[in-house]
Every structure is written in structure tokens, then in C-alpha cells.
Amino acid sequence: MATEVRIPTILRNLTDGAKAVEGEGATLGELITDLDKRYAGIGERLLEDGKLRRFINVYLNDEDVRFLEGLDTPVADGDTVTVLPAVAGGMR
Amino acid sequence: MRFDSLLGSLGRTPLVGLPNLSPSPRVRLWAKLEDRNPTGSIKDRAAFYMVEQAEKDGRLSHGCTILEPTSGNTGISLAMVAKLRGYRMVCVMPENTSAERKQLLEMWGAEIHFSPAEGGSNEAVRVAKEMAAQHPDWVMLYQYGNPDNARAHYETTGPELLADLPEITHFVAGLGTTGTLMGVGRYLREQRPEVQIVAAEPRYGELVYGLRNIDEGFIPELYDESVLTTRFSVPSDAALKRTRELLTMEGIFAGISTGGALHAALGVAQKAVKAGERADIAFVIADAGWKYLSTGAYEGTLEEAEERLEGQLWA
Numbered sequence: 001m002a003t004e005v006r007i008p009t010i011l012r013n014l015t016d017g018a019k020a021v022e023g024e025g026a027t028l029g030e031l032i033t034d035l036d037k038r039y040a041g042i043g044e045r046l047l048e049d050g051k052l053r054r055f056i057n058v059y060l061n062d063e064d065v066r067f068l069e070g071l072d073t074p075v076a077d078g079d080t081v082t083v084l085p086a087v088a089g090g091m092r
Numbered sequence: 093m094r095f096d097s098l099l100g101s102l103g104r105t106p107l108v109g110l111p112n113l114s115p116s117p118r119v120r121l122w123a124k125l126e127d128r129n130p131t132g133s134i135k136d137r138a139a140f141y142m143v144e145q146a147e148k149d150g151r152l153s154h155g156c157t158i159l160e161p162t163s164g165n166t167g168i169s170l171a172m173v174a175k176l177r178g179y180r181m182v183c184v185m186p187e188n189t190s191a192e193r194k195q196l197l198e199m200w201g202a203e204i205h206f207s208p209a210e211g212g213s214n215e216a217v218r219v220a221k222e223m224a225a226q227h228p229d230w231v232m233l234y235q236y237g238n239p240d241n242a243r244a245h246y247e248t249t250g251p252e253l254l255a256d257l258p259e260i261t262h263f264v265a266g267l268g269t270t271g272t273l274m275g276v277g278r279y280l281r282e283q284r285p286e287v288q289i290v291a292a293e294p295r296y297g298e299l300v301y302g303l304r305n306i307d308e309g310f311i312p313e314l315y316d317e318s319v320l321t322t323r324f325s326v327p328s329d330a331a332l333k334r335t336r337e338l339l340t341m342e343g344i345f346a347g348i349s350t351g352g353a354l355h356a357a358l359g360v361a362q363k364a365v366k367a368g369e370r371a372d373i374a375f376v377i378a379d380a381g382w383k384y385l386s387t388g389a390y391e392g393t394l395e396e397a398e399e400r401l402e403g404q405l406w407a
Contacts, residue, residue, distance in 0.1 A: 010303055010306060054309070055307065067322040085303050092268045
């Protein structure tokens with residue numbers, strides 16, 4: 001089972017510049033563990049003390065995983081995971 | 093309706109049904125027309141309320157300088173009220189902001205201090221905080237952390253929604269400073285504990301996420317995750333498509349961030365349809381489309397418009 005993971009600019013030094021990579025796992029946590037095997041160091045940039053870092057947002061099919069089941073959120077073949085840093089955004 | 097002056101006409105905006113976009117008579121969408129505020133956006137509520145409270149507690153008095161990191165509607169609202177009340181207004185905004193915004197701000201006498209485009213509003217917030225430290229006599233109302241921003245919505249937008257739609261099941265709005273969602277969300281949860289509060293967060297081009305490191309990330313001080321039911325990231329192509337649909341199917345000419353809120357609202361509506369549940373979903377028309385005409389969002393094909401929007405700050 002492969003899930004597409006979109007990588008933000010700030011982490012692409014770990015993915016040889018790739019904007020999107022694929023990983024496997026039944027949950028988001030497993031997917032991140034798998035990604036870390038393929039792209040060493042990415043796990044530590046996403047997680048701290050076994051939780052998502054404060055300024056890292058992860059979306060499963062555009063929904064924030066913090067409102068799903070966090071790292072236990074099930075992921076499936078064909079899902080898209082998007083990783084983004086938390087920013088102040090555009091025009092307020 | 094008659095008011096003593098323009099500022100008195102703030103709020104009490106219409107809530108209109110969307111008969112063509114609503115999936116069924118049991119699952120209905122409602123739009124709150126916040127473009128019908130004095131300067132044309134929902135930000136008038138927060139800006140006027142923050143100024144009023146600062147005057148009441150003595151932080152602001154005639155001749156003061158107001159400083160705010162803003163490239164958009166909050167700056168326009170503050171510039172207008174500052175002009176009427178005799179304050180000097182300094183805005184800090186990213187240099188890649190549209191010409192209309194710059195003109196609108198200058199029209200009401202605001203002075204503009206540009207921050208680097210790289211990093212978007214993060215950078216504007218950082219620069220404004222530095223300037224505030226250098227000028228301790230200036231007053232930074234600071235929309236991202238001022239509880240009066242959320243309070244304005246708790247006291248006005250929330251009660252207006254409930255009065256017009258007592259059967260409300262969902263409230264959907266764009267997530268920026270988070271003031272609208274926090275204020276309306278808290279009020280509705282007190283009155284209707286079962287209500288769902290849904291955030292639509294704009295997903296921009298890569299420039300906006302161009303931080304040097306993750307620790308430079310930013311979460312508005314006002315943000316309280318526990319108020320929300322869920323949060324969606326809406327890509328610009330979806331926001332644009334929905335903005336067009338609102339125009340062609342319901343006749344509403346809205347800004348692009350509203351398309352993002354509509355996208356999330358339609359997602360929630362589809363879920364209700366599938367579950368066979370009744371739903372009355374209110375969402376916010378944050379502003380009208382005028383300020384975005386130069387982005388090319390409303391002309392040509394959707395694909396052309398998407399291309400033009402790439403790299404621009406659209407909400």
C-alpha cells in the first residue's frame with residue numbers, strides 16, 4: 001500500500017528535492033516511520049517526543065489530522081498526506 | 093435603517109440562503125454577507141471593537157500612532173477608523189501585496205512599511221513586533237493575539253447568526269487570525285452544544301511557506317484548538333472554483349477566501365447527505381471580489397485563473 005506524501009520546501013533537503021514521495025503504513029505514525037527509513041532524519045523533523053511538532057501541520061486528504069486520530073489516523077492506498085509548516089498566511 | 097454615522101452601521105448583516113448550491117431541502121447552506129460592512133469586510137467588526145476597547149481602557153487617545161502587521165482587510169478597516177478618530181496608522185505588510193490594497197490603505201492615510209515577500213505574513217508579524225519594541229509609545233492592537241478580536245464576534249456575529257438561524261448545525265469560516273472562528277465558535281457552543289465549528293484554512297503557493305526553519309512557524313496566540321470540530325486545508329484551485337460557482341449559481345460576487353469557506357461547507361453538506369442527517373450550515377462571505385479583480389481570478393477559464401493566482405496571497 002502506497003500513500004502519497006507532499007513535502008514542504010523546508011524539508012526537501014531530506015527528499016533530494018522531491019515535492020512528493022511515497023510511503024507505506026496502516027496509520028500516519030507507521031507512514032512516518034517508513035518515510036524515515038527511506039529519507040533519514042525526516043521523522044525527527046516532524047515529531048518531537050512521539051508527537052507532531054507544534055509548528056508542523058499534517059493533513060489527510062486536506063483534513064487536519066489533529067482533529068482525526070493524530071498519529072493513529074488510519075491511512076489507505078490512494079490517500080494524500082500533506083505536510084505544511086504553520087504560518088501566519090496571507091492577507092489579514 | 094438610519095444611523096448617526098457610518099461606524100454605527102457596523103454588523104447586522106444579512107444571512108441569505110443558497111437554494112442552488114444546497115444539496116437538498118434538508119441540507120441547506122446559508123451565507124452571511126460580511127461584505128456589507130462599512131469598509132466591505134468582516135474585519136470591520138474586529139478592528140472597530142479593538143479600537144473602541146483600547147480607547148475605553150486608555151491605551152489609545154487622540155494623536156496616538158497605531159501599528160499593525162496587515163496586508164489586507166484589517167489594515168483597511170483600521171485605516172478608516174484611524175482617519176475618523178484622529179490616529180496615525182502604520183501598516184507593516186509584505187511587499188508582494190496587490191496594488192489595490194496599497195491604494196486603499198493610502199486613501200485613508202495609512203503609512204506603509206514593507207516587509208520582505210519571502211515568508212509572507214510571518215515576516216510582517218516579526219517586523220511589526222520589532223518596530224513596536226523600537227517605538228514603545230505606538231499602539232499595536234495586534235489582531236493575532238488581541239482577545240477583543242474574538243470578543244467582537246462573540247458579542248455580535250455569533251448572536252446575529254443564532255437569531256437568524258436558530259436551527260444552525262454547522263458554522264464554517266476561513267481561518268486566519270482565528271478571531272471569527274474563536275468568537276462565533278465559543279458563543280454558538282454555549283447556546284447549541286451540538287454545533288460543529290469548521291475551519292477552512294487557505295493553502296497558498298510555496299513562497300508563503302518559505303521559512304528558514306520550522307521554529308519560525310507561527311500560530312496566532314488567539315488560536316484554541318478545542319473550539320473547533322475540524323479544520324480543512326483548501327488549495328487555491330478549489331477556492332477559485334467555488335468562488336466562481338458562488339457567482340454563477342447564486343449571484344454572489346465574493347473574494348477568493350470565501351470560495352475556500354464554501355468548499356469546506358459543501359464538504360460538510362455532502363457528509364450530512366450521506367449520513368441522512370438534517371443540516372443548516374452557515375458560512376461567512378468575508379469580503380466581495382472587488383479587491384481581487386487584478387488577480388485575474390474572475391476572467392478566462394478556471395485553468396488560466398489558477399495559473400495567474402499561483403504565488404499570490406489570495407486570503
